[in-house]
Amino acid sequence: MRNPAELSPRQKTLALITLITALVLEIVDMTIVNTALPSIKASLGADARASQWIVAGYSLAFALLLMAGGRLGDSYGYRRMFVFGVIGFTLSSAACGMATTGTGLVAARLMQGATGAIMAPQSMALVQVLFSPLERVSRMAMFGVIGGLAAIAGPILGGMLIEANLFELGWRAVFLINLPVGIGAVIAGLMLLPEARSGRPAGYDFVGIGLFGLAMAALFWPLIGAGEAGRGAFHFVTLLAAAPLGWAAWRHVARRVRAGDSALFDPALFTIPTFRKGLALSVVFAAAGAGFLLVFAFALQAERGQTPLFTGLLHMPYGFGAMFGIGVMSRNFLPRLGRWVLVIGAGLMLPACTAVLYGATFAQWSWAVIGALLVLSGAGMGMTSGCIGPIVVSRVERDHAGAASALLKTSQQLGSALGVALVGSLYFAWGHAFPALAAAGVIDAMLAICVVLALRLPARLF
Incomplete structure (x- = not known):
């Protein structure tokens, strides 16, 4: 492939589409499993522990190897490691789809997360290589919008694939669909992406x-x-x-x-109050969000008897609320209201999520009411998550921007795994009726901690 500076606008656009395809693969596979989990559990006879590892293992492996994946791209070339990561992700997706035991599926999901951690950082690095600083603004915004849409599409796509039962594959289709997409991404990556690496690789x-x-x-x-x-x-x-x-x-x-x-990060970053407190907020908030989505998807099918397709479609109001919270509320009000946007967002999400789980299981409210509550939950989620990133890096020097961003993404993945571990353990171990209500108590506690952490942020954030 030629030097990035020699690429035409059309070639750069095709390269960007290739990178976005990998982004969609990475994000969809974080959320698609929630809808499929009841079917997987029944098909493989997976116990509660395996069921949680199927969800959390991906995020945990991704988080632990994310920074290492970035360093590999710096040293061996972004295109090479991108292709290597996509190949590994595609093969591990095939292993997920062919798993015959819960343990085998957990191992394959860990490999998915590990190879995803190699694939993901190269996308961000190649955007830096392909586009000028001014051009990156719109491209990075596109990544954010498409990433949000991919997260919404995951549960919906999972429900549609299980409902369609293509070739009698059932839940296996949610993983095997990655094969043609991954093969296409590998071919496109070899043909369209430029060969580039860091001039000063950071080492390992x-x-x-x-x-x-x-x-x-x-x-x-x-x-x-x-x-x-x-x-x-x-x-x-x-x-x-x-x-x-x-x-x-x-x-x-x-x-x-x-x-x-060379080191994974500079501990001096944690002397910055906004970074330290923002990162703690990121972990707890990701845990609350992941725990809520796991219990919501599982309880709708196990306690309310809904189909995977209906469960996936019911995620749409939550997604629309999240997009409004991120795109409108956090973007417009964070510069003016500062930490109070996070306080309001987490404070709104707390009662709304509880009401969703209560109304969907115990009270069996109408789906219109549940949908309205999901919009409010999503709006609270968007207001909070949309602000955390800018706050975490607000006072970080540019020399540490890459490490700070990697630590933020790592903390979000670890928080997701933690939420599945804590909330999922209580949900599956609850020996009484309506375990979703018991899980809601843990989610509420996490969101209350988020409110306290937000209040402890400095009054002047930027």
């Missing part, structure tokens, strides 16, 4: 990646399926090991920064 810190990975595994392994019987001393000791492992990882990164060696 495999020890840091390993230590943080062990710390996260020690945290999530006992939390997922925490309500199951037979949880012994091993799980408790594993949970206790998470803190010292995390401390060791932090010390290791700090030591490498002081020595001038």
